[in-house]
Amino acid sequence: MKRTIYFILAFALLCNTCKEVVKEPVNIATEKEDSFRVFTAPSQLRNEYSNFNSVDAVNKIAEIENEYFNSYPTVGSIYYGTQWYTDLEQRTIEKDSISVFQKYGLEKNNIKLDSMHCTIYAVKALESGFGTEFEAIKKKHKAIWSNREYAGWSLGYILTKFYHWKAYLIISKNSEEYTSCLSNFKKYKKYHVWKQPNIPLEGVFDVNEDMSEIEQLLNANEFGWGFSDQGWHTWITRFDSLKECNWWGAPIRKYDEENNKPLFLKTKFSNYSDYYSHVVIFPPKINPENVVPTD
Numbered sequence: 001m002k003r004t005i006y007f008i009l010a011f012a013l014l015c016n017t018c019k020e021v022v023k024e025p026v027n028i029a030t031e032k033e034d035s036f037r038v039f040t041a042p043s044q045l046r047n048e049y050s051n052f053n054s055v056d057a058v059n060k061i062a063e064i065e066n067e068y069f070n071s072y073p074t075v076g077s078i079y080y081g082t083q084w085y086t087d088l089e090q091r092t093i094e095k096d097s098i099s100v101f102q103k104y105g106l107e108k109n110n111i112k113l114d115s116m117h118c119t120i121y122a123v124k125a126l127e128s129g130f131g132t133e134f135e136a137i138k139k140k141h142k143a144i145w146s147n148r149e150y151a152g153w154s155l156g157y158i159l160t161k162f163y164h165w166k167a168y169l170i171i172s173k174n175s176e177e178y179t180s181c182l183s184n185f186k187k188y189k190k191y192h193v194w195k196q197p198n199i200p201l202e203g204v205f206d207v208n209e210d211m212s213e214i215e216q217l218l219n220a221n222e223f224g225w226g227f228s229d230q231g232w233h234t235w236i237t238r239f240d241s242l243k244e245c246n247w248w249g250a251p252i253r254k255y256d257e258e259n260n261k262p263l264f265l266k267t268k269f270s271n272y273s274d275y276y277s278h279v280v281i282f283p284p285k286i287n288p289e290n291v292v293p294t295d
Contacts, residue, residue: 039069040266045222049283051163054223057129058238064124065264068251072262076108076252081263082117083247088255100255113251116263119150119234121245126155126225129283137162144197152227152234153193156281159225160200167191167199167281170214172207175276177230191279194230199279211270215240218269221282228275237280242269 040062043055064079071077088100098106105113127134140158141150148154159165169191171181182204184190190198205214218224224237235244249263250256 036066036070038066040065043222048285048287049223050286051133052129052223052283053131054129054221054283056131057125057223057236060128061121061125061236061238061243064121068263072251073253076104076255077263078108078111078251079114079116079263080104080251081245081247081249081260082115082120084250084260085115087248088257104251104255116245116249117247118245119152121264122152122225122234122236123150123155125223125236129223151231152225153196153199153231153279156199156225156227156279157193157197159281159283161197164284165225165281166202166284167279168217169201169204170207170278170280171204172276175229177277181277199281201279207276215270218280224280224282226278226280228278230277233275237269240269242267242272 042062043058045055047053047055068077068079085101091100092098126137130137137155137158140162141154144158145154156167160167169181169185171178175181181191184192184198185201185204188198190200192198205217207214218237218240221237222239226237226242227234233244235242237243243264243266246261246263246265248258248260250260251263
């Protein structure tokens with residue numbers, strides 16, 4: 001009798017084990033959407049600038065950065081650093097007899113890729129913030145500098161001269177141009193750019209002595225256009241964060257052979273030490289008394 005009971009129980013257990021496990025169907029679209037992470041939060045503020053929309057500018061950068069940081073680990077981004085490209089365009093993959101960059105282009109199914117360096121990145125924000133008015137900026141730039149590429153100082157000059165943006169010099173005593181900059185401000189109230197039009201200044205801040213005032217100024221503005229050391233580097237600010245493009249940045253981890261920093265970087269301005277002199281330029285407020293809170 002016991003044997004019969006054991007047999008029945010064993011048979012029931014075997015039948016239960018062999019039942020097909022039915023899984024819920026996976027919605028690929030939903031899975032991809034759910035896996036998307038927000039690395040750069042979009043702006044939730046109301047624009048407070050005249051003839052420039054900081055929300056559009058900030059959100060364009062957020063769109064670019066979120067695409068990059070979500071794509072970099074596996075599928076690869078459409079954005080890549082110009083210096084990364086220069087370094088790898090001649091480096092071939094032996095079995096394919098094509099360059100690393102060509103291989104990457106094929107892997108992306110020849111989707112249009114977008115090269116990036118510091119000024120290209122910053123201009124993306126400026127274009128979005130100005131909208132159709134940026135076409136007028138292009139014409140002004142061409143009238144002054146012909147077909148020369150944009151630079152932090154060239155666009156800075158146009159912003160201050162034609163659009164009433166306000167420029168400030170933020171400089172360290174370690175800067176080679178510290179003495180000349182203070183002298184030029186005292187005499188002319190301008191930042192002198194080598195053999196180029198000078199940029200009018202509203203004020204000068206010493207990094208070593210005036211950081212609280214610098215942070216107050218930055219935190220009053222959702223967007224700022226900036227450049228360092230006579231224009232060697234271009235960047236933007238979002239309140240007290242300096243945001244920049246690293247032109248060595250790879251579009252995908254597997255081709256990041258030098259283990260470089262990411263294509264896009266964010267640093268609290270008070271911690272930024274790559275350069276010693278900076279010009280930051282802010283759009284005019286609709287209501288100058290209205291101070292924007294930090295995000």
